[in-house]
């Protein structure tokens with residue numbers, strides 16, 4: 205199916221797509237081509253996205269939703285067109301359910317401030333998990349502190365899965381479940397449809413952190429059965445400074461504004477104001493106009509490959525990388541080994557070498573990876589590690605990148621005398 209789609213579109217993921225990404229023309233100081241394995245932090249941009257940004261600023265730029273002239277109407281149509289494209293891409297029943305924000309962090313904060321403060325009271329229970337990025341932890345801790353609600357965390361197993369028995373035990377009486385679809389620190393893909401069904405049965409609202417899933421696999425919010433979802437444009441080949449909150453219409457309609465000011469009102473007097481309809485109620489001030497259009501171009505680029513094909517490609521890279529790293533002595537791998545439960549994000553430790561030293565030596569070999577706690581310090585605590593090294597894939601990644609990674613790890617082990 206995935207291959208059929210790729211064959212139909214003629215765009216096949218892999219190293220040939222690197223020609224679409226101008227960043228790969230930049231020489232690395234080693235003189236070697238760059239093996240870029242850090243798309244989970246932020247992805248390179250294809251020329252189509254860079255061109256959409258430049259073209260918007262050069263030929264279609266004016267403020268949106270306020271000008272009664274051709275150029276502003278043009279900019280507004282392109283901005284709202286990008287909202288429609290993103291809504292279709294994530295399976296939102298209506299584009300009115302897609303709120304443009306700066307990034308996933310802001311999307312989660314919007315829900316915590318608006319829905320959270322309007323709906324939670326002292327004694328209410330919030331559920332998050334030990335697996336979350338700080339962006340899906342700290343806003344809930346702040347919400348609990350502000351409302352008197354309590355917060356609990358679903359445990360993770362030794363092999364990096366969410367403990368669903370622990371989730372079942374904690375769900376009764378919970379008002380909100382904040383959970384990630386893909387862990388940026390472990391690579392785990394959570395069974396979101398099953399989790400959302402359990403939450404719904406228990407009467408809890410589900411917020412999905414989709415920052416690491418939407419760029420890499422087909423995601424259909426309506427089919428998953430979640431209530432809110434957060435994503436970032438910069439992780440899905442799009443510009444930085446633009447992201448989205450998706451929310452079920454009846455929840456968004458009932459929510460008060462988060463930020464207030466221009467654009468989000470219908471009427472203002474010196475005594476007060478009336479709020480605009482959703483999604484504009486949550487888009488105070490001038491939005492990131494060209495960036496939204498650029499995000500629409502990123503969606504078109506991903507759709508030209510097909511998300512089934514993107515997922516199939518990254519899954520096969522995961523299988524190859526996992527096998528190669530398992531065969532390398534002195535490597536500890538984190539997260540599930542089952543390919544269906546693991547995205548194209550591999551977190552590992554080279555025994556006896558600090559992850560920062562690993563990443564520094566890999567960089568001398570022109571292999572770019574991330575080292576650190578990945579903004580998921582509770583995950584590091586859970587596995588009693590200060591940090592890990594993380595390699596992550598995208599549409600342009602290939603088997604050659606995995607060879608470069610394992611060769612560079614061999615250099616690390618020689619330098620540290622652990623080979």
Ligand SMILES: Cc1ncc(COP(=O)(O)O)c(C=O)c1O
Nearest residue numbers: 307308309337339388415416436
């Ligand atoms: C799982 C996950 N959630 C949320 C975020 C936050 O994304 P942003 O920094 O774009 O708001 C990230 C970023 O790494 C992430 O990996």
